[in-house]
Amino acid sequence: MKxxxxxxxxxxxxxHSPPASGNDINGLGVTESRRAEHVFHDATGGPLPxxxxxxxxxxxxxxxxxxxxxxxxxxxxxxxxxxxxERVAANDPExxxxxxxxxxxxxxxxxxxxxxxxxxxxxxxxEVSYRYAICIGLSMDRNEMVHVPQTRAAVExxxxxxxxxxxxxxxxxxxxxMGWPARAYGNPNSTDILxxxxxxxxxxxxxxxxxxIINRTFGSNFRLAxxxxxxxxxxxxPVDIGVDDLCLTCRRCVIDCPPQALSDEKQLVRGxxxxxxxxxxxxxxxxxxxxxxxxxxxxxxSEPGRGPGLSDRLLARRSTSGNDRED
Amino acid sequence: MRTIDGKFTTSTxxxxxxxxxxxxxxxxxxxxVQYWTKGSRxxxxxxxxxDRGEVYWLD
Ligand code: SF4
Ligand code: SF4
Numbered sequence: 001m002k003x004x005x006x007x008x009x010x011x012x013x014x015x016h017s018p019p020a021s022g023n024d025i026n027g028l029g030v031t032e033s034r035r036a037e038h039v040f041h042d043a044t045g046g047p048l049p050x051x052x053x054x055x056x057x058x059x060x061x062x063x064x065x066x067x068x069x070x071x072x073x074x075x076x077x078x079x080x081x082x083x084x085x086e087r088v089a090a091n092d093p094e095x096x097x098x099x100x101x102x103x104x105x106x107x108x109x110x111x112x113x114x115x116x117x118x119x120x121x122x123x124x125x126x127e128v129s130y131r132y133a134i135c136i137g138l139s140m141d142r143n144e145m146v147h148v149p150q151t152r153a154a155v156e157x158x159x160x161x162x163x164x165x166x167x168x169x170x171x172x173x174x175x176x177x178m179g180w181p182a183r184a185y186g187n188p189n190s191t192d193i194l195x196x197x198x199x200x201x202x203x204x205x206x207x208x209x210x211x212x213i214i215n216r217t218f219g220s221n222f223r224l225a226x227x228x229x230x231x232x233x234x235x236x237x238p239v240d241i242g243v244d245d246l247c248l249t250c251r252r253c254v255i256d257c258p259p260q261a262l263s264d265e266k267q268l269v270r271g272x273x274x275x276x277x278x279x280x281x282x283x284x285x286x287x288x289x290x291x292x293x294x295x296x297x298x299x300x301x302s303e304p305g306r307g308p309g310l311s312d313r314l315l316a317r318r319s320t321s322g323n324d325r326e327d
Numbered sequence: 328m329r330t331i332d333g334k335f336t337t338s339t340x341x342x343x344x345x346x347x348x349x350x351x352x353x354x355x356x357x358x359x360v361q362y363w364t365k366g367s368r369x370x371x372x373x374x375x376x377x378d379r380g381e382v383y384w385l386d
Contacts, residue, residue: 012377015386052385059366060373066362070355077351081344 001303002256003294004147009259011284013056019049022279026269033271035124040283042191050283057287062151065290068158072186075162078169079184087179090232097234103174104136107167110222111137111215113202113236117193117228120272121201126192130183130228132235134171135195135202137215138164139222142304148297149289157291160223161187168225175229182229195224203236206243210253210262210295211277216241216311219302220295241307242314246300247275253295259285262295 022039040050048054058066090096097114104112113135122128144156165186175182185193196213200206204224205215212220216239254262261281266273286292301307373383 012373012381013383013385016384017386056369056373056383056385059362059369063362070358074351074355077347082340 001146001298003298004150004153006149006256006258006294007288009281009285009288011288013053013284013287015052019052022050022283025049026276026279027271028267028269028276030270031268033120035119035122036194036270037124038191039279041188053283053287057290060287061290062154064151064155065158068155068162069188072158072162072165073189075165075169076184076186076189079172079186079189081173081176083176083181084179090178090180093232093234096232100134100171100175100231100233104134104167104171107170108138108163109136109167109171110139110218111135111204113199113204114233115198115202115235117198118201121194121197123192123194128192128228130181131230132228132233133193133198133202134227134229134233135199135204136164136167136171136225136227137199137204137218137222138167138225139218142221142302145221145293145297145302148293149291151290153293153297154290157223157293161225164223164225168227172227172229175227175231178231180229180231182227182231184225184227186225187223190226193226193228195226198226199224201238203239206239206241207275208243208253208299208301209247209250209264209275210257210299211275212296214241214243214299214301216307219307220299221297221302240315241311242318243301245314245318246310250300252298252300256298257282257295261285 025037025039027034027036038048040048041054042048061069100114101112115133115135116131117128117133121133138160140156140160145153147153165184168184168186172182172184185195187195196207199213205213208214208220210220213224214220215222251264254260254264259281261278263276263278267276269276282292296302301310375381376383
């Protein structure tokens with residue numbers, strides 16, 4: 001698909017005194033491993049370096065987006081709550097994981113994976129006392145998302161966050177009713193955790209050149225929420241669906257990103273070499289267009305029905321011809 | 328306009344949950360009012376400057 005009439009990367013907003021580069025705060029080029037820091041949005045309202053841009057963003061967003069955000073905030077008031085003092089025994093983590101996944105699916109989740117929480121998925125200055133994360137994915141309506149970067153796509157993004165938050169909140173309530181602590185996290189109220197690293201560890205997909213997660217079925221056309229819990233659960237493993245094989249030669253997202261925020265090379269970020277989005281180039285455009293999302297929708301993996309065949313071909317090609325890559 | 332974190336979500340007793348809901352409703356109400364008052368002014372000013380090729384200063 002082609003983006004729908006994207007405006008040029010020219011901005012009628014600016015800082016007199018620009019804050020520190022978001023790339024520096026993100027640890028671009030930093031060799032030591034450390035936790036990520038909030039740059040732009042933090043639900044606690046803490047004074048972040050790019051707070052003024054975030055505030056401006058929230059005011060210029062159309063009401064159609066804002067009303068979903070506010071409704072989601074209302075929903076997420078139940079992200080935590082009382083735990084039933086009578087605890088259901090959980091001696092078989094494998095069986096329990098199966099039951100929890102079935103419950104998440106019953107609540108409407110299209111993707112569910114479980115992982116232990118690692119340091120790289122927790123923001124600097126935040127603490128998480130839970131052991132496991134149940135990562136939940138829900139696809140966006142592609143008929144709306146093909147209109148990126150227009151407002152109707154931005155509305156669909158927020159609508160999807162609202163729907164996936166509901167699933168996380170209800171799953172958290174279910175786990176607490178079983179006598180185990182659980183806390184639901186839905187965007188944009190996920191102050192403590194980074195959803196993408198958790199979802200990758202939980203086997204929902206791999207990181208693409210556009211800096212988002214790519215799933216075999218939905219590509220990047222989905223949104224995440226999570227439930228953190230101590231309920232003993234069997235964990236999933238990261239998957240290899242061939243994302244790197246395609247990203248190393250495909251340039252779709254790089255070409256279609258109006259402010260040229262994507263790079264063909266992986267970058268060193270906080271001690272790890274990975275695909276990285278240039279914050280200082282992406283975020284102004286993201287603000288101007290109320291969420292952009294061009295890169296995730298033009299990605300071939302996001303085309304409905306294309307992912308499974310693509311993955312099969314990439315993996316088959318790798319096993320037969322070593323380093324061959326698909327264009 | 329801000330979203331929330333744990334400050335509205337950790338209530339355990341029935342009464343504290345009611346109180347949480349009241350505080351959050353007030354918080355959301357303030358956000359809606361701000362969106363339509365301060366936000367309208369910001370949106371108008373930004374659009375005007377955008378049309379004239381001027382800059383809206385964030386700081
Ligand atoms: S979201 Fe950012 S990286 Fe992706 S296309 Fe838009 S500006 Fe580029
Ligand atoms: S558009 Fe191409 S390069 Fe970009 S993430 Fe998707 S597959 Fe990778």
